Amino acid sequence: MIRTLLRVLGPEYAQAMRRTVVLMTVTAMAEGLSYALLVPVLRELFGSTPDDAVPWLIAFGAAVAVYAVLRYVSDLSGMRVGTKMLHGMYYRLGEHLARLPIGWYNSGRVGEVSVMAGRGLLRAMGVSAHLLAPFISALVTPLTIVAVMIAFNWQLGVAALIAAPVVAAIQKWTARSMADADADRHERDKEASDRVIEFLRAQPVLRAGGRTGERFELLDDSLQEVQRSSRRTVLAMLPGAVGLTVAVQVAFTAVLALGTSLALGGSIGAAEVLTILVLAARCADPLLSLSDIGAGLRGAQSELERLDKVLSTAPLPEPREPVRPVDHDLAFESVTFRHGDRTVFDEVSFSVPQGQRLAVVGLSGAGKSTLLQLLARFYDVDSGAVRVGGVDVREIDTEVLMAQIAIVFQDVHLFDGTIEENVRLGRPDADDADVRAAATAARLDEVIERLPGGWEANVGEGGALLSGGERQRVSIARALLKNVPIVLLDEVTSALDPVNETAVHEGIERLTAGRTVVMVAHRMRTVRRADRVLFLEGGHIGEEGSHDELLARNGRYADFWNISMAPAVSD
Structure with missing residues (x-):
């Protein structure tokens, strides 16, 4: 999706978008690394000399403060880039539409462009402001925490890491099952927009025919199709959301069972088990949010692809060495x-x-x-x-x-x-x-x-x-x-x-x-x-x-x- 977004944005905004992505990635890594300091904190607190935990607590507080600053800066950067992109994309889309051949504007384009220039563009350009930071955090922070877990205890780290391909497979399966539903929803939205415009334009005919009190069947049918399409979209998303929740909970339970087994066997202490559980819980929270974030990203991806298709439509070419006519025959x-x-x-x-x-x-x-x-x-x-x-x-x-x-x-x-x-x-x-x-x-x-x-x-x-x-x-x-x-x-x-x-x-x-x-x-x-x-x-x-x-x-x-x-x- 990032590649599509950068292609749609063009060179003017792509560089700023790359910087924002890098900043958000560093922020997510900083969040994961800050949790690594919980290992020595809890170890000292549950050890024989709890006072030794004070320096680690201070370090943990400093790390959280650094993360908070990075988060503020990255979120602010995302909002600014998103606002500038939205403003710029309206102009870019408008200028491009003005240069397309008149033949491109067939009868079906009115509703399509209406949806795209309204909700579609807001949805696509809202990625950097509202979805990108949570998405990167949901991926990078758990992976960083798992790396910390592997460094602390490779067995527990590997057990947590096993959930990664399962989660990825569920997300890919959900995206594939949602693709048809999203495409159908877009078509229904476009059809409904066309019917609304037709209904408004048909008012003189409807009133002349004495049908002002009747329902406009074409509009009614299209709105009902939008409702049915929305229901199909929700049903298509439900298995993926449930599957993701089950997979994360099973992985957490597996880590808990393995940690308990290792503690009972004397391989690690109670403090270490508690630390691992805290880290595992911090992995689970962002992973569970992937369901909602993924739905938003899929919708944005669909809009980006449609926007990219329009922007990729070749306008009438301009001459490299234009000639100015002198006469007017x-x-x-x-x-x-x-x-x-x-x-x-x-x-x-x-x-x-x-x-x-x-x-x-x-x-x-x-x-x-x-x-x-x-x-x-x-x-x-x-x-x-x-x-x-x-x-x-x-x-x-x-x-x-x-x-x-x-x-x-x-x-x-x-x-x-x-x-x-x-x-x-x-x-x-x-x-x-x-x-x-x-x-x-x-x-x-x-x-x-x-x-x-x-x-x-x-x-x-x-x-x-x-x-x-x-x-x-x-x-x-x-x-x-x-x-x-x-x-x-x-x-x-x-x-x-x-x-x-x-x-x-x-x-x-x-x-x-x-x-x-x-x-x-x-x-x-x-x-x-x-x-x-x-x-x-x-x-x-x-x-x-x-x-x-x-x-x-x-x-x-x-x-x-x-x-x-x-x-x-x-x-």
Whole structure:
């Protein structure tokens, strides 16, 4: 487990963790060695001259004082390292998650990351603060005491030492039997987290269906599975705990019987037998605590392995010698891209000259949004190249690439904060005049005027306190404030009412003026303003040209256009 912990921590914290482990080991050895002084103390007390025990008592007191200081220092070191590690690991995990390909975030990742970033990370990083010192003490202190016993009487020492492999075997067997239970518990926890999130998101549907008073069966079932999994975990742990207790008690009884036999045979005196029993009792106490400590360590080990798996997931590689593009034209060159078992693009090529607009249309699932994501390098292509300004995006530093691109998604996510804070995400160092100008250009000022609090109005988690059109205006204002040469638009008006659609279109016109634009079009009216149109079909470009050219060909695009515009014509 220590190796996994050090690997997860990385070089920044690994050295401090090693020092803490060494300090805790020395502390545990000091505790065991201090008990060695009980041998001469008890021997003198039960001898003919009890006063001779005074110097040994003083030495024993000094040894205990040294141990107490070491224990304080080691525990304090463990707490400090644990606190720093927890703080650092939150940042490391967050930065790593931000660099992982978007494809990594499938539907099952939400609950997994939620559990990992909450209880999982606390449990894993709490090892050094709460579990490591007791665990090391439970192993090293008894072994040190046994070494003292062997030095004092090899027969009794060997008898005590026989318990070590038995205890180790029980711990290994328990860990193996608990592994499946722990994995099952993790899966149930993740499933329950997913169901809780689903239950919260499903409230509008449940209420619209008049089911607010009913139990949500999926959530109920998942919580019952968590309860059953917890019961299985306890039952799996019980045999190991009982076995450990029995093994330690049998070993203690064996040492007691052997000591009694040796005393009756005259090999050792009563004082020596009493000393051995005291030392054996000191061995038994920490060994018995291994059951509880082991359960905590196994849980932490499972979380560490899951954390290590996530941190070992390779992010998109950064170029060793990054190239900064000068121009802002875009191009796909023989791009092939697969998502799982599905080929989304197969040898696709096209270009967008600097300052022009490209509209991308096609049936659902044709890869329109994926095309935008490849341009922004949310994924890397399997073959071919995506170029910005003639430079392969894989050769551009990620921060430099994203500084050239503004993206307005169909589903806008706003952070729980004020409108101004969300707009300033586009350019945090912008002055107030630029922020206000961007809001006016996006017609966000109309929203701000009617909201209580104005610029300080809170948008709620995910922007829940704003309508879809209002969230889009915030997103457009954010992109306007960023003021970059390339704009990617993903069906931004597909679900807006006419008033908001008009306002958003005006904001988009200001946003795209003079810039290189790629827009995924859902409402076909927006296609007319594009310089060129791509019609995606079956992983290929079915047709390409201007809107009027494609209509004149009377091909697949013309059919798609006629079907899309039919409701508008009938109205």
